[in-house]
Amino acid sequence: MSPGIQRRNRMNVVLQMVTALITAVLLGQLWLFTVTLDAMENPSASMSVATAATICSLVACAAVWVLIRFFLTAEQTETGERS
Amino acid sequence: MGELKMPSRWKQDFPIPNEEDSYVTRREFTKFLGLTSVAFLIGTCAAAGRKLVKQLFPSRTDVVDIADIHEIPVGGHKLFRYPTENDPCILLRLAEDKFVAFDQRCTHLSCPVLFDSGKKQLVCPCHEGFFSAEDGRPLAGPPKRPLPQLSVITRNARVLVARKEERLA
Numbered sequence: 001m002s003p004g005i006q007r008r009n010r011m012n013v014v015l016q017m018v019t020a021l022i023t024a025v026l027l028g029q030l031w032l033f034t035v036t037l038d039a040m041e042n043p044s045a046s047m048s049v050a051t052a053a054t055i056c057s058l059v060a061c062a063a064v065w066v067l068i069r070f071f072l073t074a075e076q077t078e079t080g081e082r083s
Numbered sequence: 084m085g086e087l088k089m090p091s092r093w094k095q096d097f098p099i100p101n102e103e104d105s106y107v108t109r110r111e112f113t114k115f116l117g118l119t120s121v122a123f124l125i126g127t128c129a130a131a132g133r134k135l136v137k138q139l140f141p142s143r144t145d146v147v148d149i150a151d152i153h154e155i156p157v158g159g160h161k162l163f164r165y166p167t168e169n170d171p172c173i174l175l176r177l178a179e180d181k182f183v184a185f186d187q188r189c190t191h192l193s194c195p196v197l198f199d200s201g202k203k204q205l206v207c208p209c210h211e212g213f214f215s216a217e218d219g220r221p222l223a224g225p226p227k228r229p230l231p232q233l234s235v236i237t238r239n240a241r242v243l244v245a246r247k248e249e250r251l252a
Binding site: 015019022023025026029030032033035036037039040041043044045047050052053054057058060061064065070071072075 | 101105109110112113116117119120121123124127128130131133135137138186188190193228229230231250
């Protein structure tokens, strides 16, 4: 197997891991969304819970966008195509 | 001799197979995940904002007359809605001169709680949650938060309720 193909295979594995990581972060965001909905519906829930969930969701969204930038850059490097 | 079958004219002009037409690249899929993340963030912000608005600007409610004092026997209860039609509440008579009122929605998943006068408990039948009828604190089951309590006062043989923070003069 030529070094070029080996490098491409490794890059494919990395890109799949990045996609899996993005999906995991999205699942976390979904959970944060349900926590905030519960806080909204339930008068006894504290406002700090909703605030913390919103901040965490913001951080998660930023992380997802950073991972996507990394993904697109890495794939562009691998294939030479523009995104 | 069989005639050579030529593709139709439009297929010659647009030679894109159907499989490729519906093919989603992983690059497009990743971008879609990014949009999903933004959608979750917007939803979370909207829910938190609504919670904030509810806390900052609570619906203005006055003291409300719920029942006649003789209408509810000791160990009995009455359902009512307060402060809006969408907020079910329950009024309990625990003793001759002791009335308490709570939001009827379970703090676990908002199922309506029922009064067990024998054990002096409020029971959520959905997931077996139990609350004290004295102060609404959770006793057993999934709920971790107490039931929101309302202020109750008896005046001129009538039972009145208001928000907990409002003073009943």
